[in-house]
Amino acid sequence: xxxxxxxxxxxxxxxxxxxxxxxxxxxxxxxxxxxxxxxxxxxxxxxxxxxxxxxxxxxxxxxxxxxxxxxxxxxxxxxxxxxxxxxxxxxxxxxxxxxxxxxxxxxxxxxxxxxxxxxxxxxxxxxxxxxxxxxxxxxxxxxxxxxxxxxxxxxxxxxxxxxxxxxxxxxxxxxxxxxxxxxxxxxxxxxxxxxxxxxxxxxxxxxxxxxxxxxxxxxxxxxxxxxxxxxxxxx
Numbered sequence: 375x376x377x378x379x380x381x382x383x384x385x386x387x388x389x390x391x392x393x394x395x396x397x398x399x400x401x402x403x404x405x406x407x408x409x410x411x412x413x414x415x416x417x418x419x420x421x422x423x424x425x426x427x428x429x430x431x432x433x434x435x436x437x438x439x440x441x442x443x444x445x446x447x448x449x450x451x452x453x454x455x456x457x458x459x460x461x462x463x464x465x466x467x468x469x470x471x472x473x474x475x476x477x478x479x480x481x482x483x484x485x486x487x488x489x490x491x492x493x494x495x496x497x498x499x500x501x502x503x504x505x506x507x508x509x510x511x512x513x514x515x516x517x518x519x520x521x522x523x524x525x526x527x528x529x530x531x532x533x534x535x536x537x538x539x540x541x542x543x544x545x546x547x548x549x550x551x552x553x554x555x556x557x558x559x560x561x562x563x564x565x566x567x568x569x570x571x572x573x574x575x576x577x578x579x580x581x582x583x584x585x586x587x588x589x590x591x592x593x594x595x596x597x598x599x600x601x602x603x604x605x606x607x608x609x
Contacts, residue, residue: 484574524544
């Protein structure tokens with residue numbers, strides 16, 4: 375699959391809403407003919423108070439491409455993301471892209487997506503695209519530290535009710551309230567998918583480096599090959 379040509383985009387903030395602690399979903403306007411491959415990202419060009427320009431990369435988190443709109447799931451972790459959180463409706467910023475090769479293969483293999491935290495962002499674009507175009511079996515395993523940090527849970531459960539070939543597993547490492555929720559880590563859920571033949575499965579990982587390393591090691595211990603593992607590492 376060839377990658378799309380990068381270009382500059384003028385984004386205008388249309389709306390945003392809180393997803394969790396220091397995490398928001400942002401909706402920007404973009405040119406109506408904008409195209410991207412699910413899994414790709416844009417690079418935001420931001421100016422600090424001293425007029426220094428910095429760049430920040432964010433995965434496109436649009437569950438469907440509504441003409442003229444694009445969405446991002448962003449966590450406030452530094453001065454760069456803080457500038458985005460300071461934006462008001464109607465404010466404009468510049469971005470370039472799309473970039474990235476973290477895209478879904480054309481194979482008919484079962485797809486298993488594994489993520490922690492805001493690593494779920496590109497999956498919000500990738501998974502609906504697969505479900506709407508194919509009958510492939512798709513699973514999402516999403517890990518969060520606390521219940522209050524879960525992201526897009528209602529959307530995933532809606533997809534699960536609409537598509538019998540999609541399953542969603544949510545795991546909480548430090549549950550605070552709901553003791554009925556699955557406690558543990560994504561690796562605990564993943565082990566259940568590694569008990570059978572893994573030769574016709576593909577694994578898509580997105581999140582912090584420690585998770586990527588740990589899950590990749592687990593997969594390889596169970597005979598999963600390098601060409602079955604795809605990942606995007608978040609810093």
